[in-house]
Amino acid sequence: MNLLVTIRIALRALAKNKMRAALTVLGIVIGIAAVTTMVSIGQSAGQLFQGLVQSLGTNVMWVTQGSRSVDGVRTQGVPTLTAEDAQAISEECPAVLATSPLVWTGGQVIVGNVNWNPNEMLGVGSQYLTVRNWELSRGDFFSEQEIRSAAKSCVIGHTLVAKLFQTANPIGEEIRVKNIPFRVVGVLAAKGSNMVGQDQDNVLLMPHTTVRRRLQGSSFNTVGAVMVSARRPDLMDQAAFEIGQLLYERHRIPPGDPADFEIHSSQEASDFLNTLTGSMTLLLAAIAAISLLVGGIGIMNIMLVSVTERTREIGIRMAVGARGRDILRQFLVESVILSLLGGIVGVALGIGASVGVTKLINAILSGEDWPVVISLTAAGVALLFAAAVGVFFGYYPARRASRLDPIEALRYE
Known part of the structure; x- marks a missing residue:
């Protein structure tokens, strides 16, 4: 059968x-x-x-201040990263494509009688968009000259455009942050919400020097973190090694002593x-x-x-x-x-x-x-x-x- x-x-x-x-x-x-x-x-x-x-960027790594142990409890150490560290990483590490210092702040943004609280208010460097793989929909990003002079320039996301300017063109317009006037020089391309529903377009970017000197009133050159983009995914380990070697030398850390910084990569998160x-x-x-x-x-x-x-x-x-x-x-x-x-x-x-x-x-x-x-x-x-x-x-x-x-x-x- x-x-x-x-x-x-x-x-x-x-x-x-x-x-x-x-x-x-x-x-x-x-x-x-x-x-x-x-x-x-x-x-x-x-x-x-x-x-x-x-969405965080292309081959991204973060250099943050190191933690220390106090009575068995891990806490954040004294800030030691500087904008000069970010520049040195960009110039002296062959596996690194771009870097940007990060300085966080917060507050209301006011235009006329309208105010709004952005999700993120960041002080960044001129290479921030390269690190984040982000483009502008209109206008320009602030230049190195504006960063050196702590210019009162800013770049805003689409949500701020809708909330503060409605249908008007925001380029060249003035907004106020903590009673300090800023001129809008650019608008970021729309990114939408991330996986937890947070609006990525509800953001305000300013030169990190401006945030530190004018908004925080600080005379120090330290930054909260340094964001780094490796040239290729396969070079991330090499970039991390080069960054570590450079910062050990720049921060004069004796051999055997713990580092005062930590390096994290998007590959670890992935x-x-x-x-x-x-x-x-x-x-x-x-x-x-x-x-x-x-x-x-x-x-x-x-x-x-x-x-x-x-x-x-x-x-x-x-x-x-x-x-x-x-x-x-x-x-x-x-x-x-x-x-x-x-x-x-x-x-x-x-x-x-x-x-x-x-x-x-x-x-x-x-x-x-x-x-x-x-x-x-x-x-x-x-x-x-x-x-x-x-x-x-x-x-x-x-x-x-x-x-x-x-x-x-x-x-x-």
């Missing part, structure tokens, strides 16, 4: 009990759908997180997020796969019942020449067909659920843009696993059917 005939007989046998067959594969359907959905959502989250890391999303995806898929085992047990149970119900049929087939391996193959094919049907329906439901859940997340979390990711790899693996479940859990009933004694089977009532 060839395979095509066996499949036809198996389909005819399953068609006699459609409701029972449907209920039998329900566990497989739920398991496959859950696995496909969970893996797809996990990959969607992974892409979103990677997009967030990329690796951490990859590990986190990968672990969560595997965990959720493993939990969902339990229902596949439940479905497989259901298939074994129904196939054992089917063997009992069709004992006389098996006896007749053996009496007219069917061999044990033909009976074994017939019941195995029935089991695999049940599993594959459940797998196909489960994959379809899983794809639909992935799209639905992603759209629901975007609808609930306004401003979010979770990408729709359909994991075809997960779907293919799930189908193969479904077939394996059919073979594994169908083998014992099929083997039991193939070993029935024809005479005893014919006598079975």
Whole structure:
């Protein structure tokens, strides 16, 4: 009996009990759908997180002040980074593309009788846009000359344009920060919200010298951090090494003493997020796969019942020449067909659920843009696993059917 005939007989046998067959594969359907959905959502989250890391800039690293231990408690050390450190890193580290000092501040921005609180008010350097891989939609960025002279110039994001100027062109207009007038010289290209819903366009950039001298009233040249962009992703480790060597020398740190700075990279954040999303995806898929085992047990149970119900049929087939391996193959094919049907329906439901859940997340979390990711790899693996479940859990009933004694089977009532 060839395979095509066996499949036809198996389909005819399953068609006699459609409701029972449907209920039998329900566990497989739920398991496959859950696995496909969970893996797809996990990959969607992974892409979103990677997009967030990329939005921070191109091959970005942060040099921050080092921490120190006081009575066993880790605290921030005394600020030691300077704007000159940032310039030296840019000029003396071959693997570095650009750098920018960072100085944080806060407060209201006022235009006429309208005021607004930006999410970020930063003092930065002239290479900040290169580091952040950010462009201007209009106007210009402040120059090195404006930074040296602590010019009262600023660049604003699209949200500030909408809140403070509505439809008017802001270039050349004056805004006030802590009662100090600033001239708008440029507008940043729109970036939208990040993965936690924070508006990246609600930002005000100023020369770091202006923030430090005019807004903070400080005569020191220290900065909060230095943002660095490596020339290529594969040069990030080399850039970190060069920065470390340079700062050890510039800060005159004796050999063996702890550094007064720390270097962090976007690759570290990317690796951490990859590990986190990968672990969560595997965990959720493993939990969902339990229902596949439940479905497989259901298939074994129904196939054992089917063997009992069709004992006389098996006896007749053996009496007219069917061999044990033909009976074994017939019941195995029935089991695999049940599993594959459940797998196909489960994959379809899983794809639909992935799209639905992603759209629901975007609808609930306004401003979010979770990408729709359909994991075809997960779907293919799930189908193969479904077939394996059919073979594994169908083998014992099929083997039991193939070993029935024809005479005893014919006598079975």
